[in-house]
Amino acid sequence: xxxxxxxxxxxxxxxxxxxxxxxxxxxxxxxxxxxxxxxxxxxxx
Amino acid sequence: xxxxxxxxxxxxxxxxxxxxxxxxxxxxxxxxxxxxxxxxxxxxxxxxxxxxxxxxxxxxxxxxxxxxxxxxxxxxxxxxxxxxxxxxxxxxxxxxxxxxxxxxxxxxxxxxxxxxxxxxxxxxxxxxxxxxxxxxxxxxxxxxxxxxxxxxxxxxxxxxxxxxxxxxxxxxxxxxxxxxxxxxxxxxxxxxxxxxxxxxxxxxxxxxxxxxxxxxxxxxxxxxxxxxxxxxxxxxxxxxxxxxxxxxxxxxxxxxxxxxxxxxxxxxxxxxxxxxxxxxxxxxxxxxxxxxxxxxxxxxxxxxxxxxxxxxxxxxxxxxxxxxxxxxxxxxxxxxxxxxxxxxxxxxxxxxxxxxxxxxxxxxxxxxxxxxxxxxxxxxxxxxxxxxxxxxxxxxxxxxxxxxxxxxxxxxxxxxxxxxxxxxxxxxxxxxxxxxxxxxxxxxxxxxxxxxxxxxxxxxxxxxxxxxxxxxxxxxxxxxxxxxxxxxxxxxxxxxxxxxxxxxxxxxxxxxxxxxxxxxxxxxxxxxxxxxxx
Numbered sequence: 001x002x003x004x005x006x007x008x009x010x011x012x013x014x015x016x017x018x019x020x021x022x023x024x025x026x027x028x029x030x031x032x033x034x035x036x037x038x039x040x041x042x043x044x045x
Numbered sequence: 046x047x048x049x050x051x052x053x054x055x056x057x058x059x060x061x062x063x064x065x066x067x068x069x070x071x072x073x074x075x076x077x078x079x080x081x082x083x084x085x086x087x088x089x090x091x092x093x094x095x096x097x098x099x100x101x102x103x104x105x106x107x108x109x110x111x112x113x114x115x116x117x118x119x120x121x122x123x124x125x126x127x128x129x130x131x132x133x134x135x136x137x138x139x140x141x142x143x144x145x146x147x148x149x150x151x152x153x154x155x156x157x158x159x160x161x162x163x164x165x166x167x168x169x170x171x172x173x174x175x176x177x178x179x180x181x182x183x184x185x186x187x188x189x190x191x192x193x194x195x196x197x198x199x200x201x202x203x204x205x206x207x208x209x210x211x212x213x214x215x216x217x218x219x220x221x222x223x224x225x226x227x228x229x230x231x232x233x234x235x236x237x238x239x240x241x242x243x244x245x246x247x248x249x250x251x252x253x254x255x256x257x258x259x260x261x262x263x264x265x266x267x268x269x270x271x272x273x274x275x276x277x278x279x280x281x282x283x284x285x286x287x288x289x290x291x292x293x294x295x296x297x298x299x300x301x302x303x304x305x306x307x308x309x310x311x312x313x314x315x316x317x318x319x320x321x322x323x324x325x326x327x328x329x330x331x332x333x334x335x336x337x338x339x340x341x342x343x344x345x346x347x348x349x350x351x352x353x354x355x356x357x358x359x360x361x362x363x364x365x366x367x368x369x370x371x372x373x374x375x376x377x378x379x380x381x382x383x384x385x386x387x388x389x390x391x392x393x394x395x396x397x398x399x400x401x402x403x404x405x406x407x408x409x410x411x412x413x414x415x416x417x418x419x420x421x422x423x424x425x426x427x428x429x430x431x432x433x434x435x436x437x438x439x440x441x442x443x444x445x446x447x448x449x450x451x452x453x454x455x456x457x458x459x460x461x462x463x464x465x466x467x468x469x470x471x472x473x474x475x476x477x478x479x480x481x482x483x484x485x486x487x488x489x490x491x492x493x494x495x496x497x498x499x500x501x502x503x504x505x506x507x508x509x510x511x512x513x514x515x516x517x518x519x520x521x522x523x524x525x526x527x528x529x530x531x532x533x534x535x536x537x538x539x540x541x542x543x544x545x546x547x548x549x550x551x552x553x554x555x556x557x558x559x560x561x562x563x564x565x566x567x568x569x570x571x572x573x574x575x576x577x578x579x
Contacts, residue, residue, distance in 0.1 A: 001278045005093065005286035012100060012285075013346055020342045023335035030331075030497050 075248055076408035077163055077373065078308040079344040080255075080401060084352035085372035086304045088365045092283040092353065094291035098301035105515055107305040108337050109508045110472050112500055113479040114311060115329035116492045118320025125571060127321040128419035129314040129471075130559045135575035137478040143563065143573070147555040148471045149314030150419045153412035155463040155551060156313075158442035159456045160409050163373055165224040167402040169200045169216060170377070174384075174395030181385035186269040190359055193381045197374060202450040206540070209447055221447055225440065227406065232413050233432045251400035254393060255347040258380075261387050262355050268386065275361050280354025283362055295522035302472075302519065303465030308344055309337050310411070312472030318415035324495075331497040348376075355379040372460060374453075413439070419555075423562025445547055449540045458544040473516040480509040 087095045121132030129149020133142045173179035179196060181189040202208040202217050209217050267276040291297050306312040320329060356365035356379040365375065384394035413435060420431040449455035479488050485505050492500055535542055566573050 001282035002286050005282050008093070008096070008287055009281065009285040012096070016338065016341045016345055019334075019338040023331065023338045026331055026497060027335055030328075 075251065075340070075343050075404045076308075077160065077167075077401065077405050078304070078408075079340065079348040080352065081163070081348075081373045081376040083304055083308060083344045083348050084356065085375040086300055087284065087349060088353055088356055088375055089367075089372065090297045090300050091288055091291045091366070092362075093286040094288035095297060095301055096285065097287060097289075097292065098298045099304060102298075102302040102305040103337075103341065105507060106302055106472065106512055107309050107311055108334065109504050109512055110306075110476055111309055111311045111316065111333045111337055112330060112492065112504070113475055113488065113508060114316040115320045115333045116488055117475065117479055117483070118317040119323045119325070119327070119329055120491055121317070122321030122323060123325060124575075126422065126573075127318055128422045128562075129317050129415065130419070130555075131422060131562070131566070131573060132317055132321060133474070133478055134563070134573055136483045137474075138482055138575045140563070140574070142474065142478050142482065144556060144559060145474050146471075147552060147559050148467050148474070149317060150416055150555050150559075151314075151548070151551055152312075152463060152468055152471060153314045153415045154438070154555075155442065155459055155548060156307075157409055157412040157416075157439060159446045159459050159464075160405070160412065161224055161228060161439070161443050162221065162446050162456065164228075164402060164405040164409060165217075165220040166200050166377065167398045167405060168224055169220045170381075170398035171395050171402055172216075172220070173200075174391050174398060177391070179381060179394065180391060181381055183385075186359060186382065187271075189382045189385055190378070193378050196381070197377045200377070201374075201453060202447075203452055206449050206451045208450060221443070225443060228409055228413065229432065229436050229439075231406070231410055232417065232435070233429070247400050247403045250396070251404065252343070252347070254396055254400065255343075255351065258383060258387070258393065258397070259347060259351050262351050262358075262383055265355075265358055265383075265386065268358060272361065275358050277354055277358065279362070280357035283357045283365070284349060284353040295519055295526050298519045299469065299523045300465060302516075303468055306468045306472055307464055308340055312468045312475060313412075314415045314471065315411050317475075318418055319411070321418075326495040328495045328497045330492055330500055334498065351383075352376045352379055355383045359383075372457065419562075420558070423558050423565070425565060442547065442551075445543075449543065451540070454538065454540040455544050458541045459548070462545075463548060469516065469520065473513065473520070476508065476512055476516065480513065485509045 087099070117132060117136050121127070121135055124135050126132045126135060130143050130146035133146030133149065134140065137143065137146070170179065173196070181192055184192070198204065199214070200217060202211075202214050208214055209221070262280075263277060265277055267273055269275060310316055316333075323329065352375055353365070356375050359379055359382045365379075380397070381394060384390035384397070387393055417428070417431050417435055420426050420434055421428065424431075426434070446455045446459065479485070485508060488508075489500060489505060535545075563573055
């Protein structure tokens with residue numbers, strides 16, 4: 001495992017984890033009726 | 046008091062809905078692509094050499110084209126259409142894009158032909174673990190790998206074409222029939238919602254299971270003293286050491302983009318169909334990004350970090366790259382050896398493959414739905430006859446892949462040419478229709494109603510110029526480097542020729558049905574060419 005490999009791994013995994021965190025934070029912060037509306041759509045498809 | 050109860054109930058409902066959304070997104074994000082296809086693809090394309098084009102494709106292609114697909118689907122649904130050819134006909138303003146859009150039905154149909162088969166392998170593995178039929182015990186690592194490899198060959202009936210019909214492969218046939226019947230039953234009864242519900246609980250269990258297996262893989266050290274070079278660091282190095290030497294190979298770029306599309310269901314004909322049922326005020330931007338991000342977490346941080354190092358540790362770099370039995374085989378061969386090195390390995394193995402089976406069922410149902418919607422829309426069929434036609438067609442297709450099982454030649458041919466190459470074409474078509482015919486400004490405006498997140502402005506430039514150029518360059522390079530050699534090799538590979546006949550027959554049938562549907566919908570006065578601005 002080279003230094004470049006460690007760097008590539010840490011940056012990539014951090015970026016992916018950060019993106020998931022940001023997305024779910026926004027989902028949780030959304031108004032409830034928006035979420036409910038979207039939740040209902042899960043069944044529509 | 047009543048008001049307070051209502052308030053509490055509302056809060057509980059709100060909390061439940063939010064968790065439900067998160068779990069539903071996680072559930073839909075996970076499938077065979079994450080834990081089986083990605084590690085196999087990455088290993089076969091050089092590990093670290095694959096990861097650079099993979100992340101590039103994710104940012105420049107996967108996420109933006111996914112957004113475009115969500116927006117186009119919702120727009121098409123508003124105009125009364127639910128199938129990829131009809132929606133793309135409206136977006137692309139005419140028959141050319143509509144007929145090119147038949148690949149939006151071809152892809153989920155043909156991918157289902159082999160995806161369902163892999164589902165049945167997961168069922169067989171789970172059954173073998175729970176009944177003690179797959180116990181690698183405390184044998185030497187070399188012997189464990191040999192048993193694992195031979196088990197995979199038996200489960201997939203790779204010895205010869207038609208081996209599945211031999212008496213010693215009865216279990217393979219039974220698993221196939223059970224999986225096929227389950228899929229059809231769920232689609233027929235519209236129970237996909239119920240399966241989703243199961244997955245909402247099964248997927249977190251799988252995530253926990255994956256974390257435990259990940260910890261075990263990361264602490265394996267150098268398990269075989271006879272092979273000191275096969276250790277965790279070598280596995281991580283194979284996956285992450287940047288390797289620029291293969292960046293000139295268009296096949297690596299094509300495989301990476303294809304993997305991103307496959308795993309995100311972008312360019313697949315699935316999102317466009319699903320989004321067509323959304324309401325105008327429903328968010329598509331944050332939903333699309335959350336699904337993509339969650340999927341990537343499962344794929345790279347769990348699926349890749351578990352299976353690729355495990356394959357290097359137990360099989361060695363050379364064998365991991367050349368694992369026989371196709372793209373999906375790496376996980377089936379390497380992971381049973383990992384489970385053999387874990388406490389409660391049989392339990393984890395059984396749980397792992399059963400969860401994978403459940404995750405795969407939701408994904409395969411999502412592949413059947415666009416084809417069913419296409420039949421109902423174009424042929425004016427009710428649900429029941431549409432399901433019957435779908436059952437007959439998929440039985441032939443799945444049977445074809447199952448019969449031509451020698452070295453999984455049919456599966457690999459369909460997976461590369463439809464599961465990668467044609468997906469690539471559909472993605473390019475959608476991007477062209479969205480950015481250049483529908484209009485990038487209009488497309489972004491369409492994404493705004495209900496959006497919980499705005500698409501950053503830089504993606505206008507990416508979607509209109511960068512991504513199409515990227516797709517075009519890789520496509521041309523791939524065709525120049527690989528297609529002539531592939532065509533020459535067809536004479537030595539009759540199963541690949543049969544697979545192409547199957548693909549062409551499917552395209553012909555879908556074109557004919559699309560034509561009939563277009564005539565019928567036009568006669569009903571529907572705006573199938575997107576002439577009316579709305």
